[in-house]
Amino acid sequence: MAVYKRGYQRYDGPLTGGWTRFMVLPRYAWQRLYSQRLVVILTMAAFLWPLLCAGFVYLTNHLDLVPTIDQGFRDFIQVDGRFFRIFMYVQAAFASFIMALAGPSLVAPDLANNALPLYFSRPLTRWSYALARLAVIAGMLSVVTLVPGLLLFLLQVSFAGGSWLVANWTLGASVVAGFLIWVLILSLVAMAASAWVKWRVVAGAVSLACFFILTGVSEMIDQVFRVTWGHAFDPAWMVNRVWCAMLNVETAEGPAVGTCLFSLTMFVLLLVAVIEKKLRPVEIVR
């Protein structure tokens, strides 16, 4: 029967489980975000660098195809911690731009349209709403960071064999852990900016500016006081420092890995506090 002839009847069928309900918000958000041409273009562009890196991995494992390369260069081009660090560094930049583009539409429209009471009047807690929104951006960023990173690692394993995997499994683990840290920080910054600023364009600018401003502040502290601990205010630098430690690559002088991890934890807690404060169904004026 046509729907307009049927009339409204209360639903009394089976209900879905908690996880299915949790995935409703990410599903609809991804659908909306990937229908935007700019997001699709940027996501596709983010795969160019991994493709180049894949070509590099292929070349290093098939050097006999190019006999003209001298021995010194053959020793230089290797798939090691340095290679993965460069790969991650460039890919992290792409992820930042995707975050700035997609992040503002996470919470800002719901706040601008006062939609939170509609969500929270359903069986959805504040934290499950926040996690669902976090899953949206974390999922999108993982597609351009974790997935190509792991694929590159597996490509190298497939070329170099099991002995290389046994000797270098920590590289794979470092790529996963390193990208997870970056994805978490980017997602939280995007969420906090989106929850704090209701205007979408401004929220995008704020989320990117947050990194540039903190980098500037840390450099200023270092230069003015002639110290190196100013980097403890720069999340991008600290994440890079942690990556270098995990991939066993030398890095510039600055705070120790432990300090960086502590500082990053504080940064994450601050962002969580911002999100917690803004995501309320009703605003209480004290």
Next chain:
Amino acid sequence: MENTAVVELDNLKVKLGRREILHGISCRLGVSGTGKAIGLLGPNGAGKSTLIQTLLGFLKPSAGRARILGIDCRRSTGEARSRIGYMPENDSFIGEMTAVTFLRQMAELSGLPPEPALEKAHEVLFHVGLGEARYRELRTYSYGMKQMAKLAQAIVHGPELVVLDEPTNGLDPAARRRMLKLVVEMKAEQGMNVLICSHLLRDIEQVCDEAVILKEGQIVHHCNLEEERRSNRSFVELEVAGDDKHLRDVLPGIGAEGVSEGGGRWRIVLPPGVEVEAIWALTTQQNLLVRKLTHRRDTLEEIFLKAMGHLGNTGEKASGLRAQG
């Protein structure tokens, strides 16, 4: 579950910051599954919205307990919310979505599988009169259409209790009539319990079976509107010209009782179920000319004003009040 109250408050106190808004209110409103409407009345700042937000689990009680359909609002928030539909007072929607997508998402969030959610979204949009506009983005809707979309999202998952916060606010007369008609249908045809928060007495009077009046965070009056209507309807003041000496004898024929006050003036009490038209018929039968027929009743406005302390409680009208605060 037969006698489970729709809303049960037990010494409920709610604070916003340091200010106590609800001062230990207790009551039992409605009976679950009966398809009745409860009106929540009160002037601005009485605590109506605070009470609704507490029932929805948005605010934490500082003392006491609130239950909806027998479920503790604080301890089992998820379970309580899965059985409620909420229409907020202010604009609440997602502008970039079409009405169908918006409602489908809301239905899925309430636990409907995707396909039934889509079906219900279409059904309910036709039901509230937005069928033709269902593929339009919500931001392009007029105010009245947005109100209807808000109502649609509140009932799309078929809740047992629908909480409507000022549903007719800002609507033109035609839209208001339509909204109230939908509320009546929700009760009568779908068996949903409805909790309406409003300051428009006529709306409450028209659709509600029970009313609670809040003042300064306390319940000052709780009445069964159906009973009030029935009891008030039975009281008629009549003034006739002509020979009315047989009127007393024929009144028992329709089950009514009457007292003559002289000069053609009568006070008549009609039994339940007998309408005032029966008096007209009797006067015609007795060849009496009706000069005046007053069908006296306490309106909700009078009850409200008395509860607010703007009218003095006098005589028989006062007997209808059961002030609790």
